[in-house]
Amino acid sequence: MASFNLNINGKTQQVDVDPSTPILWVLRDHLDLLGTKYGCGIAQCGSCTIHVGGMAVRSCQLPVSAVGNQEITTIEGLSENGDHPVQQAWLEHDVYQCGYCQAGQIMSASALLKSNPNPTDEEIEGSMNGNICRCGTYTRIKKAIKTAAANSENA
Amino acid sequence: MTRIKTSYNRRSFMKVSAAASGGMLIGFSWLNGCVPATSDKKTGLAVPKEWFDINGYIKIGDTGLVTIYSPNPEIGQNVKTSMPMIVAEELDVPWENVIVEQAPLNTGFYQNQFAGGSLSIRLSWNALRMAGATGRRMLMEAAAKEWGLTVADLTAKDGQILETNGERTVSYGEIASKAVGIEIPEEVELKQVKDFKLIGTSIKNVDGKKIITGEPLFGLDFKREGMKIAMIQHPPAFGMTVKDFNAEEIKKMPGVTDAFIIDTTLEEVGMFDEKGFLQLIAIVGESTWPLIQAKKAIKANWENIGELEDSSLHVERLEKALTSGKVQESRIDGNPDAAFKKAAKVIERTYSAPFIAHNTMEPMNFFANVTENAAELIGPTQTPEALEGSVAKLLNMPLENITVNMTRIGGGFGRRLYVNFGVEAAAISKKIGAPVKLIYTREDDMSQGTYRPTYRARYKAGLDENNNLIAFSVKGAGLPDGPIFPKRFPAGAVENYKAEKIGGETNVTTGAWRAPRSNFTAGAEQSFLDEVAELAGKDPIDFRLELFERAINNPVGEEHDYEAERYAGVLKMVKEKSNWGEKIPGVHRGVAAYFCHSTYVAEVFDMVMLHGQPKIKKVWCAVDCGIVVNKDAAKNMVEGGVIDGIGHSMYSKLTFANGAVSEMNFDRYQLIRHSQVPEEIEVFFVENEIAPTGLGEPGLPPAIGALANAMYKATGQRYYHQPFATERQVIG
Numbered sequence A: 001m002a003s004f005n006l007n008i009n010g011k012t013q014q015v016d017v018d019p020s021t022p023i024l025w026v027l028r029d030h031l032d033l034l035g036t037k038y039g040c041g042i043a044q045c046g047s048c049t050i051h052v053g054g055m056a057v058r059s060c061q062l063p064v065s066a067v068g069n070q071e072i073t074t075i076e077g078l079s080e081n082g083d084h085p086v087q088q089a090w091l092e093h094d095v096y097q098c099g100y101c102q103a104g105q106i107m108s109a110s111a112l113l114k115s116n117p118n119p120t121d122e123e124i125e126g127s128m129n130g131n132i133c134r135c136g137t138y139t140r141i142k143k144a145i146k147t148a149a150a151n152s153e154n155a
Numbered sequence B: 001m002t003r004i005k006t007s008y009n010r011r012s013f014m015k016v017s018a019a020a021s022g023g024m025l026i027g028f029s030w031l032n033g034c035v036p037a038t039s040d041k042k043t044g045l046a047v048p049k050e051w052f053d054i055n056g057y058i059k060i061g062d063t064g065l066v067t068i069y070s071p072n073p074e075i076g077q078n079v080k081t082s083m084p085m086i087v088a089e090e091l092d093v094p095w096e097n098v099i100v101e102q103a104p105l106n107t108g109f110y111q112n113q114f115a116g117g118s119l120s121i122r123l124s125w126n127a128l129r130m131a132g133a134t135g136r137r138m139l140m141e142a143a144a145k146e147w148g149l150t151v152a153d154l155t156a157k158d159g160q161i162l163e164t165n166g167e168r169t170v171s172y173g174e175i176a177s178k179a180v181g182i183e184i185p186e187e188v189e190l191k192q193v194k195d196f197k198l199i200g201t202s203i204k205n206v207d208g209k210k211i212i213t214g215e216p217l218f219g220l221d222f223k224r225e226g227m228k229i230a231m232i233q234h235p236p237a238f239g240m241t242v243k244d245f246n247a248e249e250i251k252k253m254p255g256v257t258d259a260f261i262i263d264t265t266l267e268e269v270g271m272f273d274e275k276g277f278l279q280l281i282a283i284v285g286e287s288t289w290p291l292i293q294a295k296k297a298i299k300a301n302w303e304n305i306g307e308l309e310d311s312s313l314h315v316e317r318l319e320k321a322l323t324s325g326k327v328q329e330s331r332i333d334g335n336p337d338a339a340f341k342k343a344a345k346v347i348e349r350t351y352s353a354p355f356i357a358h359n360t361m362e363p364m365n366f367f368a369n370v371t372e373n374a375a376e377l378i379g380p381t382q383t384p385e386a387l388e389g390s391v392a393k394l395l396n397m398p399l400e401n402i403t404v405n406m407t408r409i410g411g412g413f414g415r416r417l418y419v420n421f422g423v424e425a426a427a428i429s430k431k432i433g434a435p436v437k438l439i440y441t442r443e444d445d446m447s448q449g450t451y452r453p454t455y456r457a458r459y460k461a462g463l464d465e466n467n468n469l470i471a472f473s474v475k476g477a478g479l480p481d482g483p484i485f486p487k488r489f490p491a492g493a494v495e496n497y498k499a500e501k502i503g504g505e506t507n508v509t510t511g512a513w514r515a516p517r518s519n520f521t522a523g524a525e526q527s528f529l530d531e532v533a534e535l536a537g538k539d540p541i542d543f544r545l546e547l548f549e550r551a552i553n554n555p556v557g558e559e560h561d562y563e564a565e566r567y568a569g570v571l572k573m574v575k576e577k578s579n580w581g582e583k584i585p586g587v588h589r590g591v592a593a594y595f596c597h598s599t600y601v602a603e604v605f606d607m608v609m610l611h612g613q614p615k616i617k618k619v620w621c622a623v624d625c626g627i628v629v630n631k632d633a634a635k636n637m638v639e640g641g642v643i644d645g646i647g648h649s650m651y652s653k654l655t656f657a658n659g660a661v662s663e664m665n666f667d668r669y670q671l672i673r674h675s676q677v678p679e680e681i682e683v684f685f686v687e688n689e690i691a692p693t694g695l696g697e698p699g700l701p702p703a704i705g706a707l708a709n710a711m712y713k714a715t716g717q718r719y720y721h722q723p724f725a726t727e728r729q730v731i732g
């Protein structure tokens, strides 16, 4: 066990856990931030995607000891009230079916648009390919990303 | 309006009204205070001080806010929005005033509280309409009494009751308290389809905001004060069981509080009970990561209790079943053998598909709190009633002492019809005497499944010298059950017809997987018909329409399962919408149509070659599912079905070596990803006034046939064996 001070969603949070614990389980089990989902545990499905220093990262593969004081953002901290352009676009397209993968999809999409505000179809596919949606909402996700890109541009 | 007797539900409504206020629906709350019942809409209505139970589906607050209970499990098929829409339509209340809550299992009141067979809407259509209409009627009676009028003098609409020839109005919220206890009407009037205001529109998912902001909604997110976490380890192979393991060592590991073997054997085994791994190692602790570590340190003695099967053995058994297996079900019309003999052309083809796993995105999990006299179960299940029954058997406890609540469910596809994970959670909770949440890792989930059976089928067709289809036969084998529906198309459309369903042995546990049997048969049959049409020199749509003409005008045999007019209807619709027949350079097209779960779907795939590989440009779908309740959500379901059909037939397979599953996670088990899906999917619905049928499954089966047929046009190669792209990525 070791103590870690984490910078999550703009707040410093202290946890006492084994240093090998992936951030995914720190969030879910110790901090009650349950929006970040477990899907595979081996960086293959993207359900657990969060932002670390603004970049999309699979939290199931990131041990708490490796984070230091980098800024972590989870789905709960992406916006004040669900009003990030990506979240709004998801609402507009009513993207989800079961909804389980969508926090991860939204975190990947928002990181993509941050680094590439106007991605082509190929660029969207390239950076979203690590996020599985078992329900098959892919075509809606792509549309929503384009809507979010357009809305951010106009904003 | 249609008058309809409510007697069917009268007794249960009474029971509900008689229950102490709020006594009927218990529900559950989330530890961190995020109660899923809170409205996320800007209704403009204040939060009520008092709520009034009208009937078991409807609760009205003094401010006019209406809570509608959604009875069935929500697995992503969107019933949590569409079922309450039906109630709200008949109650005649603006959707902005509606809050939706998930109802708990209540077998005494709701009927058919399960998610399976695309049946939720189909089976509850009348009950939901009646619930809304009864509520409206009771509110009107209360207002009539207040004003000294009769119900005939009043009109109810948009959450208001108006005096038809007068000035007075009263809102549902104002009159609700007076409607409590009003006798349930003997008869209620239902709206006419043409008067629907809500049904047929597009209403957004009621959990949308919670999904995009990451609020706890799913079973895996559920927490309770004092709750432990548990994980299981099942034997490494089908045909094995656990003898003992290093329990003392495991118990000493950090974060582990207990470790033991549970036995979930039930005296009577039901359809949805576990048949494979009944004895399991369970490890209990306070949090998840230490348990994942402890699982890796398990050293167990496993014992062989059955054959350890290989995938090659499965293929052999299927082939053997096709040549000499026991026929489970069959149909013969005319004299197929004689007809084949005199046919001018005969074609025979064999199709196959592997075992596949469900792989819901949310792995199996369940919360259980078993005390001496009661058991509380909370989590993701498609069959709460079956779970209740199995837990009652396990604990030897009366059904009344068991409650089941449903969380939102991160995918079903049939896996959560089976209740083993809930039963296992109950066994663990009983053993430790504390509330517990059991969590499967992805590896547990993929290797302890109720898989889609593996199938192999032989199709044969005979044409006469004028290229008319005079004989058709199919023999389909599966482990353990064959994939054939003997009474489905082309039964009824061919003079000489034979269909045989054949089973074979396996100890791999199998079950319903989205569109059971159809998920293989549609692909095989529809690609076969494509080849037959080609052999006959006919357009594939015209060829099918010719067969439907026969089934309409002069059906063969005693009965068949489908309505040929509606079947032909979706084909004609997709033909028109897709401009079938128009040649676009570089675009290769395939078509398929299928009927299952009472719904008719036809699909056209447009494929192009991109960098030497086929890519699906566009998919056109024509669907006849009767009345469409929630239009955009219905489209979402069909889109998902199409993508699921493409994904699993192209990429997915589960193989076995020495009884063990070889693909344990998404590194080896391939699921379809963003770059592999069609660029566009367009869905059209046939408009009619037929009571709605299901949509959770029917979009999937024809996608496989249309895909295989379009790939043939694009590559010149026919695809017979799933997954079509075993070695390399063919699409994308």
Ligand code: FES
Binding pocket: A037, A038, A039, A040, A041, A042, A043, A044, A045, A046, A047, A048, A049, A058, A059, A060, A061
């Ligand atoms: S859970 Fe981390 S990528 Fe799947």
Ligand code: FES
Binding pocket: A096, A097, A098, A099, A100, A101, A102, A132, A133, A134, A135, A136, A137, B076, B361, B410, B411
């Ligand atoms: S919406 Fe169910 S997995 Fe994506």
